[in-house]
Amino acid sequence: MQNHFDTIVIGGGPSGMMAAISSSFYGQKTLLLEKNKRLGKKLAGTGGGRCNVTNNGTLDDLMAGIPGNGRFLYSVFSQFDNHDIISFFTDNGVQLKVEDHGRVFPATDKSRTIIEALEKKIAQLGGTVQINTEIVSVKKTGETFTVKSTDSIWTCDKLIVTTGGKSYPSTGSTGFGHEIARHFRHTVTDLEAAESPLLTDFPHKALQGISLDDVTLRCGAHTITHDLLFTHFGLSGPAALRLSSFVKGGETIYLDFLPQMDQEEVAAFLDSKREKSLKNSLKILLPERLADFIAQPFPEKTKQLSPKEKEALLSQMKALPIPVTGKMSLAKSFVTKGGVSLKEINPKTLESKLVPGLCFAGEVLDINAHTGGFNITAALCTGWVAGSSHY
Ligand SMILES: Cc1cc2nc3c(=O)[nH]c(=O)nc-3n(C[C@H](O)[C@H](O)[C@H](O)COP(=O)(O)OP(=O)(O)OC[C@H]3O[C@@H](n4cnc5c(N)ncnc54)[C@H](O)[C@@H]3O)c2cc1C
Structure with missing residues (x-):
């Protein structure tokens, strides 16, 4: 079936791009769906448009930089951490530099460098990306998920939701992932503004x-x-x-x-x-x-x-x-506090404890961090782990 994939990832931010990379790396036929006309719109705006791709601190620094449920990420970071992010980009030809407070940027000072490297890796590993595609509904029948946009339909065995939080909705993160979570009877904790001017x-x-x-x-x-x-x-x-x-x-x-x-x-x-x-x-x-x-x-x-x-x-x-x-309001704050309740997520695989084959990664989860590369680290690392586990 042409429209059947092993894994579908909804949302092409840092978390979704990395999930598509690891899923493809582990041999899964993978489709990444993004509603914007390009991937990583919010990521492109971080670090004043230069892309603050991670932070090069220690594990303790990461924990201090992720005040919103950072401890949930110990298991994720034991599999893929900020140093793996740095190796990932350098191994893929992106020169990085470290600035004050451990903030890591591409040496070009251009977000495009980071986003293009992620896009190139997905293509290299045989992943499929479809932009301009807004997902409007998701359901599960038996072992199979059905994912619908306004004019297409796909099925998959594993579904990864990486639709982000609710801050800066103009970048695409309008909270659709929370709707998917509620549809599958997951708890979504109260959403609040974090990192607000x-x-x-x-x-x-x-x-x-x-x-x-x-x-x-x-x-x-x-x-x-x-x-x-x-x-x-x-x-x-x-x-x-x-x-x-x-x-x-x-x-x-x-x-x-x-x-x-x-x-x-x-x-x-x-x-x-x-x-x-x-x-x-x-x-x-x-x-x-x-x-x-x-x-x-x-x-x-x-x-x-x-x-x-x-x-x-x-x-x-x-x-x-x-x-x-x-x-500033939630829409004008940098980060969303709250999201899919971590009590219902396996910290080792990021799979739902309620719905086998369903994973959540990135800011859609009830995790919030300081700017300075900590949210992006959480997004990339959870994305990698969600994409790497197969059932
Ligand atoms: C101005 C600004 C500056 C920031 N600076 C920093 C910083 O310096 N350091 C830091 O660590 N963090 C920073 N952040 C936060 C960081 O950018 C986010 O935490 C991070 O991008 C979250 O990644 P994500 O992949 O989970 O979600 P997102 O990057 O929000 O990506 C989610 C994607 O899902 C797509 N999507 C949503 N719904 C659908 C749907 N129904 N169908 C298809 N696609 C869908 C969206 O279009 C979007 O592309 C900043 C945020 C902002 C707004």
């Missing part, structure tokens, strides 16, 4: 576009030191995204621009620049536009600062209060 009551216009390396954001007892970006609506970048899981809106958070210096060191620095203009002194420590913004309400010369003004300036630099009004 923060909306703030702050004169962000003046600071819009400024990015800062390794600053500290604090909310109550939670502190995050990472990169930060001022946007037209508030704060983004890894520090804000990570803090978002501890913030609802209505609280004040505090920004330390210079976490590597304590308050006394900053005060001593200012004293050493007494004869200079305040703006020029601050520019040594901070980006120019930020230095201008902070210096604005204060006297021109550093030595003209009264003790009270100096104290106010120090607190601006070490603990700038920023009122948070809310955070």
Whole structure:
């Protein structure tokens, strides 16, 4: 039968592409179905369009980077981990480079390099890819799954669902996989926004576009030191995204621009620049536009600062209060928290405990991670494992 496959994978993101690769590698006649006109649309937008393909940290780093049920992945990572991702790409001719915080990118700085390598590997291993194909229904009769788009129908023995979460639906991840899960009586945990940019009551216009390396954001007892970006609506970048899981809106958070210096060191620095203009002194420590913004309400010369003004300036630099009004919605957050309940999934094979032959991988599962390559690592590794087990 021409329309019968050993394995069908629904959803051509990183997880689905890797599932199609491992399934084909293990000799299964495999079909990957994607509704967009190209594979990996969301993946292409990661890392500012450069594709943050994985993170080169240790297993402990991976666990710290995957706060949403990372421990479920121990068995997956024992079969295929971030170092296997790195080997996979280098073995397939893609040169990679490691940047700050262990983030791994293609040396070309182009997402296409990664996506083309995945596409090429699927083709090389004899897998079939069909784009522009939205799946509208799935059912199982006896041992066989039937998968339907609006104008085609396929059957398979094994079905892998890699349709992603519900964030950035314009990239194709609209939650269809959760519908498949519910159809097969799986539990889908509550879906929430994760890694959400923060909306703030702050004169962000003046600071819009400024990015800062390794600053500290604090909310109550939670502190995050990472990169930060001022946007037209508030704060983004890894520090804000990570803090978002501890913030609802209505609280004040505090920004330390210079976490590597304590308050006394900053005060001593200012004293050493007494004869200079305040703006020029601050520019040594901070980006120019930020230095201008902070210096604005204060006297021109550093030595003209009264003790009270100096104290106010120090607190601006070490603990700038920023009122948070809310955070971006699920659709505008980077990651979806929640998904197919892990209690009903075998952690060794990613097969459903309820429906033999049905597997879930990637963000459709109840797993969420920080940006920085951790979600993509989870997607690629679960994809590999889901594709590699045969019954
Ligand atoms: C702007 C942005 C930046 C990000 N940056 C990072 C980062 O730096 N590091 C990091 O680790 N993570 C990052 N992420 C998160 C990461 O991209 C995702 O976690 C990852 O892509 C999930 O992979 P996936 O294969 O599970 O799902 P997806 O990449 O969402 O792929 C799912 C695919 O399934 C297809 N599909 C859905 N329904 C159907 C259907 N009915 N029929 C056919 N096809 C269907 C979709 O079109 C889509 O192509 C970022 C996310 C965004 C939005």
